[in-house]
Every structure is written in C-alpha cells, then in structure tokens.
Amino acid sequence: MATARLLVRPETRRTNSPTSANRRRRRVRPERLAPYVLVAPAVLVILGFRLWPLLLGVNFSFTGDGDRDGTPVGLDNYAELMRDPVFRIALRNVGLLVLLLPVAVAIPGLLATFLYLRVPGARVFRTVYFFPAVLSPVIVGSIFNLLLAYDGPLNAGLGAVGLGPADWLGDPHVAMFTVAAVHIWATFGMALVVFLAGFATLDATLIDAARTDGAALRQVIWHVIVPGLSRTIQFVFVTTMIGMLTSMFGLLYVMTGGGPGGATYLPEYYIWIQQGQMNRPALASAASTVLFLVMLVVGLAQIGLLRKATRED
Template structure:
C-alpha cells in the first residue's frame, strides 16, 4: 500500500453522504467549529499538517539542517581562522593526521570482520529455528547483553580483561602467559570489536529469527525429507530464502559498528594504546570536545557521513538484488 496519495481531501475515504452525517453529528456535539466538514473545514483540512508538523520540524531543524551546517562548516577554519573559508584545508589535514588514518584503517578492519559479525547470529538463529533443545532459553540469554549500555559492557570487560584480571588468571592456570588485552596496540582493536560483537549479536539474532518466520517451512521439510544435511539446508534453503534479512543485518551491523562503539572506546581504551583503537566517531569527539577543533571535526564528520552513505547505497543495491532473487 502506498504511504500517501496526492488527494486534496484529508478525509479518510468517506463518501459524500456519510460525510454529511458526520458533519451534522460533529456540529451538534461541538458547535460551530466542525460544521463545514463536507468541503472539509479549514481546521480539519489542516489537521494532518498539524499532526505531522512537530515531528517534521524537530527532524529538519535538529537533524537535516545541522548536516548542511556541518558540511559548510568543514570548509572554514579553526582558532584564528575561525569563520574564514579555507577550502579543503581541513580535509588535507585529516589525510595528514596519522590518528585519522588509523581511524579509517580501523573502519577497513570492521568491514573485514563484518562477515563474522553477521555469520555468528545467523548460525545461532538457524540452530534456534531448528529447535535445538532449550532454544527458548538461548534466545533470551543471547539477547540480554544487547540491552546493556556500551558503557556498562565496557566497564565489565575492563574488570575481566585487566592485566591482573580474571581472564588472564584463567589463562595462567592453563599455562598461557598473560595478554595485555587493552594495552597492546596489535590486540586492542580486535578485543574491542570482539566485545562489541558479544554485546550486540543478540540484536541481529532477533532480526534473523523474525526473518525465519517468513521462510517457507514447506521447503525446509522437503529438504529434510530428501535427507539434506544441516550444511546443505543452510546453503540451499536458508541463505537464498533469507537473502533480504542477511543484507539488512549486514548493513545495520555495519552502521552499528560505525556509530555505536563510542561508549566502548571511551571506557575501555580512550582510543589508545598509541591511538590504535581510534574510529571516526571517537576522532570527531576528541577534535570537537578536547582539542577545540570544531571545523576539523566537521570535516571528519563529513567523511563519516560519506562512508555511511556508501553503506546505505550498498544496502539499497543488495536489497534490490536480493528482492530480485525471491
């Protein structure tokens, strides 16, 4: 069903006659205000706009307009050059900044880890869908970290992963030397992404299960009657049948990794060690809040927005292709 259609009337499909009746009834009850319903009184005709206006106003003023403002801002200077146009200087400075380059590199790492982040909840959802014993229990346990704030998750893992903390104590008990989980630049980013996946796979799991609900059960039964193995069922029935869901989860997971890891980074590593766990969102925050470089931060924001746009367009493309396969 189309969302709206361009008819001048605000009335929800009434015919002329019932409309008149409504007008009369309305007139009786509330007096002059709604008497002219037949032609649609002024108040009634404006009603939909009045209902939508606050939402639209807030979204335009506090979401869409700032976007333009920010892009504009990214071409001006900071500090002494505040307000003057500096062309693409900020972008050149970004390219020159090793911290920002690390942040972009880490985005690349996230893209590489994306298949893992999608496959884990996908597989688990498959098992739950195939009614592994205790599937209801797993479902609610797996989902539970997804409701915790990244700050809380980060704080808990700070305890667990401290150098003299319990994880290393367990490793030590089996003879493995302790790992500096959050202090080793080669390891820290993987640890943070791992914790992020731990905290969010429940979300994707629920989305997958909603997708499974739309899957044709007859196909699965047929495959089972034919003696297909689990791997075959996954490859030939589940993946093609769920291509839309998989594409959706891939994109939302990617967006999640780009925009909701700030809390973890802030609590667990503060971007360190040696700036190895910077992501664009953390860089933006540092430049705007700590370094007092709002224009430079705006340039980084614009870069992040372009990355998100690419992800979004990819989504449209993937969904369309998946839709074509159905």
C-alpha cells in the first residue's frame, strides 16, 4: 500500500500543479476566442458601414437645408414630411405593401412545398421560378412596360375574350398593385430558395405519418409544414418586407416614375427625389429615418405575431 501511495502521489502532484493548470488555460483560450475572431470582421463592417452612417443620418435629419444648411432645426423636417401630401401617399403605399406581404410570402412557400413533394417536372420548375431573380429591375420593368401597355399584348388578350383593356400603369387606383405584382414575380425566386433550404431541415417522417393517417394536403401544410418551418417563415417575412420597402426603386423609376400623380411613390423614391433632384439632403435624411422606424416596427410586429401563432399551433 505504501508503495502504491508513493507511486500515485507524484502523479497527482504533477497534474494538479499550477503549471499544468496554466497549460490547460492556454490551450482553452484560443478555442473560446475563435468564434469572436470569426464574427469580428462582420461586426466591424456592420458598425462602420451600417450603424455609424445610420446615426449620422439621424443626426443630419435635425438640421436644415438651403439657407439653413447645417443649422439645427429640431423636428421641422419631420413636421414638413407629415404636411407633404406626396410623402403621405408614400406611407399609405407602405401600408398597402404590408397588407400584400402575406401573398408575397405564400407564393414562394406554396411553390417550394410542391417542389419538395416532388411534383412532375420539379427540376425544370425550380430553374424557371428562380430565373426572374437574376434579371435586373430595369430589364424587368422594361419588359412589363411592353406587356402592360394600353395597346400591349395583355390588353389585346383581354379584349379578345371580351374583358376590355385596362390602364395598368396609368390608373392611380391600379398602378401600385401592378408594380407590386411585378416586384413579387421578379423576386420570389430568392424566397423560394430559402424555403427549399428550410425543407431540408424538416423531418420527412412527420409528413409521411400525416399522409398515412389520411391528412389532406391542406392539413399537412397547416399542421406539419408551417410549424416545422416557423423560423424560416419568420426570416422570409422580414427579408421580403425589407425588399419590398427598399428594393423597388428600379421598377418605380422605369415603369411609372412615381406616377400617375404620385400614386406609386414609396419612401425610397421620395428620398431619391428630395436628395437627387430637389437638393434637400436633410429632408431626405428625415424621410430615411421614418422609413427605418417603419421597417423596425413592422418587422418586430411580424415576428411577434408569427411566434404567437406558432405557439398556439
């Protein structure tokens, strides 16, 4: 026994020595720091090229334009925005796009579901659906300007079946819906890819079990696929909303130019007009701040509602 103690004690002393502990710490520290080192470049880019310019823009929105350039004016720019009927139209159109957002998410979601369930020709459809996403907004706008012209092929087809022509881009009550529909068609391919990636994480046995129990397709989608893709749906909702509110400038510029009568103005187009044509950067900064706040509120509300709906299911 004594011999055994003598053999064990030196090893115990060596493993519990301060030198061994320091060596273990030195081995662990690089592993703990690795995630922070990998994330640091992205964080620096966000801080330097996103957050800092955003703060500068918010600060600039409280200064004046023209003769009052650089002079603090408080909330004068925001008050002028609220008095401007064109900006109010732009905010109304934001509300319209928010109402159309579920449609913009449901279309790629349903198409991704059919592709996941291996409908005939799924590979061909996948390519066709994604193709519009690689086209420039200028090209898309030019194509639909020809298709939707008053004497264009779409109205000619409607006239052939007795429905009569429609002024798709000249009617102020229709133009915004038309541009929004074109934007959804041109961009749903990216959301489709995200949904397909989400389906890759879905447990296929749940769908097979639901089918075995005799569940209809609608029940499978609502009770199996939607809960299983809740986080993917949240992501697509937020990114689609951001795209609809900040990426329609090209279509608006080519298809309507903000008309007719300002009916298709969105905040981003209003910002460009004030900054690029009216030379009012402070007012444009105020409009940018309002747009950011609207996106933040709508995005948080959407995430909250989707999480609540998922918990109830």
